[in-house]
Amino acid sequence: MSPSSHRRPSILSHRPRTSSAVDSKPESAYPDMGVKRTASQTFAPHGATMATAENVDEGRTAWFSTHAHTSSLSRASQVIAGGCKQIRRRLSTSSSRPSSTASSFVDNGFTGPMPPSQTPHLIHHDSGIPSPFEPRGENSQPSRFSIRRFNTMRNRRPAASGPCGDTARYNPCPPPIPSNYPQQPPGHAARAAAAAMNNERISTQRREQELTARFLAGKMDSMQSSDEDIKDNESGIGMSCSMALQRTDSVQEKKYDPVRHLPAEITTMIFSNLEAPTLILAEVVSHAWNEAARSPHVWRNVFLSKFQPKVHVSPTPIMMGGAGCGQFRNGKPVPMQNWKEMYKVRKTINRRWNNGSPSAIYLNGHTDSVYCCQFDEDKIITGSRDRTIRVWDMKTYKCVKVIGGATNRPVPNTPHRLEAHKETVVNNPSLNGTAEGNDIYHIPADYHEASILCLQYDNEIMVTGSSDHTCIVWDITGKNYVPLYRLKGHSAGVLDVCLDDKHIISCSKDASINVWDRKTGNHIRCLQGHRGPVNAVQLRGNLLVSASGDGVAKLWNLDSGLCVKEFPSQDRGLAAVEFSDDAKTVLAGGNDHVVYKFDANSGQLTHTSHKHGGLVRSLFLDAHNGRVISGSYDQSIRIADYKTGDVFGLYENWTTSWILSAKSDYRRVVATSQDGRALILDFGWRVNGKELLVSDK
Template structure:
């Protein structure tokens, strides 16, 4: 007995001139050309089956499936309904495979699961002819779209045809042969097909294997259906979630993909539990302070390493330890703010984290302009000059005395002057003070204590003391008496060593390093003195007016004159190598940056100039006062310019941009004659006889840790 030939083997060819009735012909015409997929299967799904007829078709399919077990019959319900449910995805898959399809890319795009349900036939759809039912797209055997298992309700031969056609794709006979009984050919079980090409035993084994494969497929479809109903597949799946292989098989996964790392959390390996302590310290030391604080909160192990004093020491010094650019190093004004020193370097055993916190608080007060005011009372006339370190301040006055102040108690501890310059009681008189004042000790003049601290040295100035500078060994003072006195300050008492003579007018400014002492005068000359012998080494001439200020950096010197020009000098040759002219009138103050790259100058035109030392070009002149700029100080490492003026103000400006961010006006009752600063304070002197300290570190927790050793 011959096996019926599959209906797909003799399907009529399709062309534009073939009538639709050709699809219903019982005797198909000869096969004249190979047909493509797009010609065999329609590109649009036909809504031609009513819901009730569809269920009838399931019933009828069950009744004609001879040889199927009860489980197979139930599976047929699910597969039959799945044929329709999967047709939407199947027709899209085949359109993708077709290289000759006329559909546009937008039409070939796969629809969503939600579109599948919209494509199911409604109860109001009209019933089409048998030919139209046969044009429905065939379900692929490996389709992953789930099928629904429904209970049979009724049978209908009219609605049965499309399901027969769909079933034929799952069970193709091995031997071709024409057949007009479409229903019987599609739904006859594979085990009932006789075969002449295979002997009895082999045929039965092949049929049994095919039937077993078919039942396995039905079980998979049922499992997919249950998963769908349990919500494992949702209608919100994107088209990109469905991937097809080259054969057109739908590879839709019925279960959601779960990443391994979302199921099992990987255990983090703490690197600091394996690294040596020295290496962990090196790694953490490269963090900034904010990141280091966050690192302390990661875990107990991280906290132990990140809070280590060794780590915070590196972080603190990287930010706050000044660099030395020239040799010999310039004299340090005030304190470094880096804590106790040991052998010229910061001592190791310190609370570096607390020190960092204190420095940050002090820097914040500079920016917000909120210092405390401290007044030093004692001089009886204008205070022209000052210098200070962490422990003391030294001032020189028109009253012809030199005073030493303790910066821990803010009291005068020593007065040096001639026997005729001893101050009397009640000088100076009480003066107005700012509300920010926290300390203002009464003058000791004329009291027992005042008389005890007054000292008449072996040599002294008998005129106004206009300038001074000191280091750890000596102090040099310049006076209106045309001379300078060099003092030994290594002991408790300051002892005059020798006097420098040579100027023809009052000495307006002095500076020094470990080799030279430099002085300038109203006589328009600059003299270079040997520090050890006191001999004049060289006289620098070039200014045409009084030289009001000088500053030394290595072998280079800058000077400012009343002739309106600042000059750069080479001390080895004594030659002026660069001029920095002001825009108008004379210059009274000058500063040389620690790296010798910039020159600052100020004077009668009320502005502060910043010049490039190598080119002589003006960088900016943004700092402006309402009067003569009498004093300048540059703290390049902390990025601050401090200027004092006859307008009775002290201005703090940004070194890079020149923008002023703090102005302290009328904190004294007269002109500002000198103003210098360090990391935490400004020390300024005034014509009213007082010394004003703007202390940004007053009562800051940990500020005492920043002070160096005595």
């Protein structure tokens, strides 16, 4: 059955006839004419008149061309006919854009030109054609009938169906589904929806990562590149951000935040690779990021990666002082330490190094020049020309043991009171001649009867060298300092010693270097080659570096006993030498008043430091913290950058005589002087939390 068989009867058949009789009546006789008539009744194509009701019923398409001027039209129709002439004339010269009236003709199914006698002045103002609502002359008035007619047509609701034969055009029906149309498998819609959600999740996560990266990059750009520029009191880093914590309110951000979904182990590993300033900024991203970034596991890794000393050679070189890395047991860090606070303390101490603001601590007791020293976190051991060895408590800075012969016991009132620096915080008086001083004096089974010129110790033994041409090996495990055996082989005073877990090395004024077996004390070999006193030696693995008064530093292979490299000074003899922990750099100083830096592999001179005012008597290299400590006869202690050699710390006249030895760790410098005192420059004295860095060994 065709769709046209069910069409609703047209309302045209029920409309009043359009005859001359009707048109001849006054306009008021048809009050509802504007409501009843439609555009199809009122207007006809160009050259035709309107059809009667019978003509419309017979075909609705017949047009009468012979009655254009004979039909009895109303006054309104005449007005419309006059307006159509103007419309045709204007349309022929105006733009091709259809007016609102032209569109209404097309919408009603007409495709021919608009009739001149029945087209109203319904032209849009943008086309430049005047509207019928505007006067066309000075005294002309628009037709009341035409205005009413137009308003009725414009506001009339469109018919349910179009003109005859155009139903499909106005109410299109979907085409039937072909029988061979492919059917989607079950669950296709669910899978498509899941895929769309997954794509959205990935896009959102990518945007979050970009925003987070941009946020962190912007914050990092606002800070200076150096860690020391992020200030919190004296520390080099603000350990708590001053920004308010930003809450993540977006459901999408919470849902796709990687920190919320990744396992804690992976998050810890990721955050552990951040620098401390970036890690602190990460704490303000969200609550989840704050919890992850404040994790003790994260800060432990960040702290140790920056501050824990690295081992480059075997056996491990003896460490001077403390590592400043907190408590360790069996080589592993003790749990439940405040690693973030420890990081802050270390940065504060480093800042005081850079600012040159230490506190002075004086150790009084020796009665003559103090030639050598070594220290750790518990004690300081010094050797003096007064033929005694003293052990000082690092916490109380009091002398707890004096080791010497019966004839070397100090007398009262020695030494005399010496001038102290204005930054002094501890200056305990000497215990010599007091009851407490007598109690701490220890006379061992064997001892030196001459000046103690050098010493070095580890956790088990201590080796001392003396002007008596010998070395004594001491057992220090029980803190009783029991002499084990004496090393004899030099023909002059022993100027320096060093050791590891296999060897003991001694050098002498006789220009020789002796290698000893640590366990048995047997002599292994003698290294010959220097033409002057060998003033200093340093051991790294199977390599040994030495400095001599002949002006040359030499690199030796202990396995072969051969010299493999030489490092000459520019003019005079060398009094001190240092070998870096990775065995790549050699430092030497002496009568030239400068510190030389050599490349150990090539032997080339890297750079020379600024001159001291006198002989460089002592050198110490703290490569991990990037500092070089030098002591001179000009009574000064200098601290220089390891890489560049630039001096950033100069401490003059903190003692009253020559500096004979100067060594350091992460926190302090311990120096000895010819005035009989030991001096500690403590850069952590006023730093809160410094005790967190001390090992409990």
